[in-house]
Amino acid sequence: MGTWATAPQLVEPHNMPPPPGLAGNTLRQIVHVSLGGDRLRVRFSNEYGKTPMVLQAVHLAGAREGSAIDPATDRALTFGGQPSVTIPPGATVTSDPFDYSLRPLSNVAITIYFGEVPADLTGHPGSRTTSYLQEGNAVDAPEMPEAVTFERWYVINGIDVVAPEAAVVVTLGNSITDGRGSGTNKQNRWPDELARRLQADPRTRHVGVVNMGIGGNCVVRQCLGPSARERFARDVLHQPGARWVIVFEGINDIGGAEGGLEGALAMADSLIAAYRWMIDQAHARGLRIYGATLLPFEGAFYYTPEREQARQRVNEWIRTSGAFDAVIDLDAALRDPSNPARLHPDWDTGDHLHPNEAGHRRIAEAIDLTLFVDDAP
Structure with missing residues (x-):
């Protein structure tokens, strides 16, 4: 069942990520869920990309203030058992289901360490929520005090919970x-x-x-x-x-x-x-x-x-x-x-x-x- 989702769109030029950009860097994005659950999966979209998008590593954790996460809740996602995934152009991918104690109405951080990124990005500019972009691999960083901040989402598409x-x-x-x-x-x-x-x-x-x-x-x-x-x-x-x-x-x-x-x-x-x-x-x-x-x-x-x-x-x-x-x-x-x-x-x-x-x-x-x-x- 969906507990959070956002509608993907082609990101307009003025809403593209600021320097240093996504490729080779880490983006932490905060989302607010509705339902709770004990088992999750996360969806990512390259719907409007014309070339593949590579997610080198993805983590999910409970969000604290600003860029901070609760390290005790940090989970590394897998895709077909692998820590990285390549999303073909025009496609979406879903992580393997994983155990996680998700509280209703809580904030979670989805942190992505990117590899190759298409020129045409899929995202959602109207996040009303601060995102954090840091150079290099900081996928499991407890916080990102040096990160560039902006109010847009990229690539993330939804979180589902097992709730029959x-x-x-x-x-x-x-x-x-x-x-x-x-x-x-x-x-x-x-x-x-x-x-x-x-x-x-x-x-x-x-x-x-x-x-x-x-x-x-x-x-x-x-x-x-x-x-x-x-x-x-x-x-x-x-x-x-x-x-x-x-x-x-x-x-x-x-x-x-x-x-x-x-x-x-x-x-x-x-x-x-x-x-x-x-x-x-x-x-x-x-x-x-x-x-x-x-x-x-x-x-x-x-x-x-x-x-x-x-x-x-x-x-x-x-x-x-x-x-x-x-x-x-x-x-x-x-x-x-x-x-x-x-x-x-x-x-x-x-x-x-x-x-x-x-x-x-x-x-x-x-x-x-x-x-x-x-x-x-």
């Missing part, structure tokens, strides 16, 4: 789901906050959360990363243990709609068609799929009254069509009652598009946990 009674909710979205507006290293994106609520309720402690948000992503057209429709099978249907999916995406499609009112409403209809397709795909795989209404965005850089009409059309369809298995009305939860076309000031980062940290908590609190009880194993 567990199930997973996949959160599919754009920058809001990815964590824009949450706090760096605070692990308080709304999917993180949802995971905390699920773990706190005895009825839902078996439910993991994996975050498939990509900043700047769109549903029906190419924006940043593959479109939600294009990546639906990879990021939702093929997630280990997936039983539910929350679809919270479409505002970037609307924000980029051209052609005045006619073009904006045509985009709304295209989004609705894409949602119907996702619903069919999810149901064919036995998943329940929940639709989240799009947040208000008056005052944001791409707002127009015509695009607001498109948002209203999409939200009305989500609420009334009955096509989704349930509706999560985030628009109602976060809008300003005195001006429903705007985010409530208490939840707004100030750009009138992305919720702040309190807004991320508000999103999680607006989700009815019984949506994950009725279908419990």
Whole structure:
């Protein structure tokens, strides 16, 4: 079952690793899991690389403050019994399962000593979490005080736990789901906050959360990363243990709609068609799929009254069509009652598009946990 995952994308030039680069060096990346377990495996991706990627050695350990790990928890990963692995271009690899006492809602460090690295990197720029890059082989270093730091992930794709009674909710979205507006290293994106609520309720402690948000992503057209429709099978249907999916995406499609009112409403209809397709795909795989209404965005850089009409059309369809298995009305939860076309000031980062940290908590609190009880194993 998935306890943590991130959506791979081709890393843009301005998001590439800083000097000294990955090849021949060590990268430590921190991730926040949802479910606990006693046996793990870790996935790595070279999906967008055009040449092989060599992982000379990979370790996993409990994370402490900054770059520090708990050495007592440090484990060397193997791949087919070997300490190193070559990932072919366009491929992913999974480590051999290994024993590890993983606590729910804990932070773990994945440390990779790289060999050959392709020019085109697979990664996830919106980590909201500090990574540490040090020259040479420091794969088992207790800490990395001289490391170069940045907030991006590379190569890491997911962590799975052996948990036969567990199930997973996949959160599919754009920058809001990815964590824009949450706090760096605070692990308080709304999917993180949802995971905390699920773990706190005895009825839902078996439910993991994996975050498939990509900043700047769109549903029906190419924006940043593959479109939600294009990546639906990879990021939702093929997630280990997936039983539910929350679809919270479409505002970037609307924000980029051209052609005045006619073009904006045509985009709304295209989004609705894409949602119907996702619903069919999810149901064919036995998943329940929940639709989240799009947040208000008056005052944001791409707002127009015509695009607001498109948002209203999409939200009305989500609420009334009955096509989704349930509706999560985030628009109602976060809008300003005195001006429903705007985010409530208490939840707004100030750009009138992305919720702040309190807004991320508000999103999680607006989700009815019984949506994950009725279908419990």
